[in-house]
Amino acid sequence: MKLFLFLLGILLSNQTLEAQKQRALDFLKADISIHIDSSSRSIGGNVHYTFKALSKVDSVFLDAQNMSFSEVSLNNRSVKYTYDGKKLGLSKKMKAGKTYSLSIHFNAVPRQTVYFIGWDDNIPDNNQIWTQGQGKYSSHWLPSFDDMNEKVIFNMDLTFDKNYEIIANGKLERTEEKEGLKTWSFRMNKPMSSYLLAFAIGNYNRKELISSSGIPLELYYLPKDSLCAEPTYRYTRRIFDFLEEEIGFSYPWQNYKQVPVRDFLYAGMENTGTTIFSEAFVIDSTAFKDKNYVNVNAHELAHQWFGNLVTEGSGEHHWLHEGFATFYAYLAEKDIFGEEYFYWRLYDTAKQLEDLEQESRGDALTNPKAGSLTFYEKGAWALYILYQDLGEKNFKKGIRSYLEKYQYQNVTIDEFIAEMEDAGGKDLLAFREEWLEDDDFPFDEVKKRLIKASRPIKDFFDLQKEMTSSSDQDEAILDRYWTATDSEELKKRIILKYHKSLSNEFLKKAFDSQKLKIRQALSAVISPVPSELRTAYEGLLKEDSYITVENAFYQLWIQFPESRPKYLDMTAEVEGFPNKNIRLLWLLLAVLTRDYLSEEDKQLYTLELVGYTSPQYSFEIRQNAFQLLNEVQGLTDSNLVDLINASAHHSWQFRKFARRLLDKLLEDDKQKERLLRLSQGLNDRETRYLKSKISKK
Template sequence: MKKLLIFLVLSCFSFSMKAQSQTDFLSAKATLQFDFEKQSVFGSVSYKIKVLKPMDTLKIDAKSMQFSDVLLNKKVAVFQSSKKALLLPGTFKPGTYHLQFNYSATPRQALYLTNINNQQQIFSQGQGKYTSHWFPSPDDQRDKLTFDVSFICESGKTVISNGALKSKTNVAGKTQWNYGFKKPISAYLFAIAVGDFAKIDVPAINKTKREMYVKSSETHLVESTYQHHSEIFTFLERKIGLPYPWEIYRQVPLEDFLYAGMENNTCTFFAQDYVTDAVGAHDKPYANVHAHELAHHWFGNLVTAENPEDHWLHEAFATYYALLAERELFGDTYFSFALLESARDIAAFHKKKPEAVVSTGASSLTYYQKGAWCLFYLNRLLGDEAFDKIVNVYLKTYAYKTATTANFLDLVKKNSKIDVLNFEKNWLRNPNFDTAEALNTLKKFSPDVREYLETSAIVNGKDISTEALRNVYKASNISEIRREVLLQADKLNEADRYELIKLGIADIDWENRQLALALTDSIAKGDCDLFAKTLADSSYVTREIALKKLYLYCPEQRMAYLDALKDQNGLHDYNVRIFWLTLALKSKSGSSEMQLKYYDELLRYAGEDQPTERRQNAFTALFFLDASDKATLRLLPTGLSNHRWQFVKFCRDKIRELLQQEKYRLFFESELANYSPRVGAELKRLLEEKKTN
């Protein structure tokens, strides 16, 4: 089964909590503008703040910002600006204060101004990065406030933020977008996206207005990308038993977004990679991301964790309810095998690093997957009716407030007869994972999983014959069992292995066909046409693998196979096109003029104006073709200043590998002065590593 539980982050988000809050931020009003050339944001802000206890300094989190015209209750205020906050010293008695100021910032994180394929976008990412890097605001997520913000941007761009779009006005040749939000939210959920977007209005559900966005050039991908939107929305409202608690819901894809998705209140941001056609939707399905982020609008946005150790109240619930939504879409078998895969991942991880779900600083796997498993186990203990009732009461009780694990468990105790202390001890606070109990629970729930585990024990046995494996494969209508049989191919002799792989190539399940192709290490001449059918498979990853195998093992028809995929890009990372160009250049097909054209195209995909996953694919291909190509080497360090850490790591690791050879060190030293100050500093740091190691 394809990975279903998608990690939206690679490590858990950090929390900022005040030991004892002395202030309550009530509302924020602002007018903001952006300077793309300077990569900066500036504007005017006013806050209504309630002081709860006598204090000598009023503080608002603000990372490396410049302030002017600071007024407190309409009077000029003395202030200090540190790298972390705006500070107003004085004598503050309990009461309400009005703070106004102008500010500017050039944030290195949390706000990103990108230009990919000549399309400028601006977007924020508050959770895990802190909104206070680009907008002065409280980092403490327990501090909930309303936002009323206007954005002045270049006319022709679409601006998307939280809440209702109240109006648009013309201001000095630009457009001012005026957004208002009546209900209080944590500042990490305040968001902005600017770009060339097309808006698709969809029918309201229970009076909730819904908007879906894509790039203006990609309206033809709306149906395949958002195909399950209404079903997911309707299911979650019905399952939770509480209508969507906000006035509008938007979904916005963004180039080089940091994570798979982010549940900014009323406007989910998600990675552009998930905007695909019907074929790519198999490889990059948006349903899980969509359901997870939508579920957060109840779990996290409506009811927010009080303490860092309660983070599972966000992520476990969103993960579990996303699974439940997929169960509604794809059935019990899909749901059950997702849980089985998750249990195996958790067990493997916890052998090395045991972690409790209710804890501070745990991994995302623990908060998301292990937390979701705790909820599945609790759901089985309680039964659906009692479980749904408790969750519903929990959300109603703590709506627009914060809650703790103890608050949730108290409701379980009051509304059921289960041993809550035992559940808390063995599941929520146990750093280990009871794999045996988990599998027993899952086997009782799912006959398919029970059959799979029993059959898997047989097919993995030492004494099973080739004929028995083949019979199991042909007899089973459970894709996962057939997949398990395919994984035994390496145990067989060459002829039997090949026959088993041929069964996989003809499987009705696209993931089994993909696995069979990946296992292929030869193709008989008479079977080339059978394998060639996978060049038109319902997966771009499968098509890429098929081209590789056919190119290797059916050399007589190489040009025909290349011709079959010559006009396909594949996924957003251009997996098919880049691999096609690699083969075309490696085989030196076409004239020298065409070869140069192919090279220029491949080099272009490694350029700074391309999405990072496409750049990474292109760099990998270029270094495979010629590790000494100067144009490729010259481009590589430009990735060191990218905002996506995954791509920065790729570039950094590749440069470190190259620096093991003196010729490359000399090349990068000679190019050092040609880079921007930021890239030059990063490259110099790597060169210094070489000297010291």
């Protein structure tokens, strides 16, 4: 044990010494020139760093994951280097105050961070390549810095097939074609952390806008999604203009680009000037009413100030990124959708945080290991409280001062609080203790503020209290509140929470309202459908809402077998969301409906349904198809092969789903035998994983 502690001490001492030496260097600029090879999934080229020695130092270290190097030179002279698979180091005495140049010729086959999508199929225009640095992972494709505190001006030359489009950080200064290849040259004029480096490659078209302040906005989309470009990017210029005005600090980068990609790991990522987001948000005008890109759009844009311009110094200051982006996204939605929408959004997040606390899973905002709900939603609430307590004028003054003082630097919570105290002339110790350092979420205080701010929310709290304390009939209470309000959101919540207390007559009145949110709620909770409401409920199949149509279609098909052909005919041309929620359900129910299809059509539709588990589709479509087939029809051999493929998918959410389903199937001996037989046709990685799972059963 003593030997272990001794060796650990040496290791930690070496790491500390290495970090101290690195802080003695200030990397100023990086000129990157790389070639992306889709066939070998590799990236090769060189990076030329310019840095200054702030004090005497005798070594330089860069993070570089699983790379090979053909040459490393300092001030144009080759130097010896060390490399352990993770860090590139070179020893050289450097003088304080002197500027040096470091050139590295490298090749990388990234195991993560760079994702090659669609290159294994033969579908035209299905190929994409994109990056996701998220904190500290850009070192998988570029010798760089797994440290947010190192800010550098990055310029990139990227070479690839001329038939594609490349989007990356910075301003596109020029392009050059040679022998079927094209080089895109992007230049930046301000420093940023390397985790925000990004590029995306695909067959993109773009829509160009200009903000009120003159910033170019480039909105990318695939040709097949041309009709979705407007609803997807709806309000983008308004959001941009609003945030510049609300934050009170000019957008800090040369331009702003947004690029949707398939099978993205998250909703979006705020790479400097170049947000990459999930294709799941590329929607039509009907889907816009149910699920749109507005919040994610505003959230990632807000990060261009909070996270990119000013960057956390370490994990305990992560609130300065996510809480701020969430708060300003809510303000943007308030500007677009109104105050009532804003306060109900705050109410919903407050309830989530209250539930989290009741499960003893609440966290302080200063805890670097806190969950997303804490950093995002509790963080937004903390800023809302600060906004109210300081007043709009002082809050905005503090934000401007904070951004001006720490622009292109790293920050701490202490530094932010100091700026807000100066702006408001107020000690924020109590705020800090309650909102930043306490694990608990002060729901009672939040409730008081919501009641004061929103009459519909006050009515909802009053209604809940009266339903548990009054001797009046439930429906009489509910009818009184329903009649007294014009709030569609309040009426929706009355339906969702109290539908079992409502008579058919009351529900008929709700149907007659013709309000989308109310009818959507009705589609979700009425089961079984009373015969008196059947006609009204069937009307939901024509609703301009994919959620409503899916709920109503399934419920009606189950309950009224004699009318199944009619319901199928009414929904035959509806695809639904990007995950094809209605199309997949329609295919399954059409195949199961007796005498609806000819044998030939039944085979065609079955093949279509079964085929949606294939890797050629987005993981959202695949997961939807796996669920439907497994629950109702069973998985074919091809589906099982696709499931094994999915168990190694780069998206952790989808991979987790696939592995859970695979574990469940392996509990059945017959399914285990099928999987063993199918393993003969798998690749090495899939075979190893499957056999490791089977050996544990």
